Amino acid sequence: MSADQSNFGPSAILTPANLLTLGRIAAAPVVVVLFLHPGPSWILVGLWFVVSVSDGIDGWVARKMGATRSGAFLDPLADKVAVLAAFSVLVYQSRISWIPVAIVALREIAMSFYRSYAARRGVSIPARKTAKAKTFVQDSAIGLACLPVLVHHNIVIVVALWLAVALTVFTGVQYLLDGKKVMDLRVK
Numbered sequence: 001m002s003a004d005q006s007n008f009g010p011s012a013i014l015t016p017a018n019l020l021t022l023g024r025i026a027a028a029p030v031v032v033v034l035f036l037h038p039g040p041s042w043i044l045v046g047l048w049f050v051v052s053v054s055d056g057i058d059g060w061v062a063r064k065m066g067a068t069r070s071g072a073f074l075d076p077l078a079d080k081v082a083v084l085a086a087f088s089v090l091v092y093q094s095r096i097s098w099i100p101v102a103i104v105a106l107r108e109i110a111m112s113f114y115r116s117y118a119a120r121r122g123v124s125i126p127a128r129k130t131a132k133a134k135t136f137v138q139d140s141a142i143g144l145a146c147l148p149v150l151v152h153h154n155i156v157i158v159v160a161l162w163l164a165v166a167l168t169v170f171t172g173v174q175y176l177l178d179g180k181k182v183m184d185l186r187v188k
Contacts, residue, residue, distance in 0.1 A: 007065045007066050008065060008066040008068055012066070012068045012070070013068070013070045015061075015062070015065065015066070015068055015070075015071065016061050016065060017058045017059070017061040017062035017065065017067075017068075017071050017075075018058075018068065018070055018071050018074055020054050020057060020058035020061065021058050021071065021074045021075050021078045022074065022078075023054065024051050024054055024055065024058075024078040024079075024081075024082055025074075025077070025078045025081050025082070027047065027050070027051050027082065028051075028081045028082045028085040028086075029085070030047065031044070031047060031048060031051065031082065031085060031086055031089075032085050032086070032088075032089045034047065035086065035089040035090070035093070035145075035146075036089060036093075039148075039151070040145065040146050040147055040148045040150070040151050041146070041148055042148065044146040045143065045146045045147055048086070048139070048142055048143050048146045049143065051082055051139075052139040052143065055075070055078070055079060055135065055139075058071075058075060059075065062075075076112075079135060080108045080112075083104070083135075083138050083139070083142065084101070084104070084105055084108070086142040086145070087100075087101040087104065087142070087161075088101065090142075090145055090157075095145060095154055095157065096145075096154070096157065096158060096161055097158075100161050100162060100164075100165045103165050103168065103169065104138070104164070104165060104168050107168050107169060107172045108168075110172065111172055111175055114175065114176065114179060115175075115179075118179045118182075118183065121183060121186070122186070123179060123182045123183055123186065125175055125178050125179045125182070128171065128174055128175075128178075130167065130170065130171050130174060131171045131174075131175075133167060134164065134167035134168055134170075134171045137160065137163050137164040137167050138164040138167075138168070140160055140164075141157060141160035141161045141163075141164050144156055144157050144160050145157045
């Protein structure tokens with residue numbers, strides 16, 4: 001199928017890619033429950049791996065079968081829900097500080113508002129490869145926290161988390177500059 005052909009129109013909601021995305025959203029509470037009881041386990045590692053990998057799979061499916069506006073909204077929402085739910089439970093368990101989680105949450109909220117603002121002006125801000133790296137490092141930090149062998153080695157998780165925070169802030173600045181550049185061009 002060529003890039004200009006699609007199995008679904010841009011307003012379609014129940015697409016295979018969106019179903020995968022909704023599955024990631026539905027898995028977030030299960031991740032939280034498993035973190036709380038029994039805690040880090042190989043089952044949790046497996047579930048988090050599926051949640052993380054399904055992010056790439058739903059993007060691939062959307063590109064092959066046709067991207068939709070609902071998918072463009074739901075996919076980043078699923079990322080935020082899964083990551084922030086897992087980070088929040090780690091804060092609750094005192095395994096990580098609330099400060100990096102607050103930074104990630106503020107960036108995600110700010111970017112959602114900024115993208116909405118840009119979209120109302122007809123500007124789309126595409127994802128960069130660095131944003132995909134940010135998601136990978138965030139998912140990796142959570143994946144490390146799922147590992148039962150690291151329960152008493154939080155320094156590994158904290159280092160991965162702060163690396164994720166650095167990439168989160170960096171990509172936020174990139175998006176702001178990308179959007180500003182496009183909006184400035186439209187004004188000229």
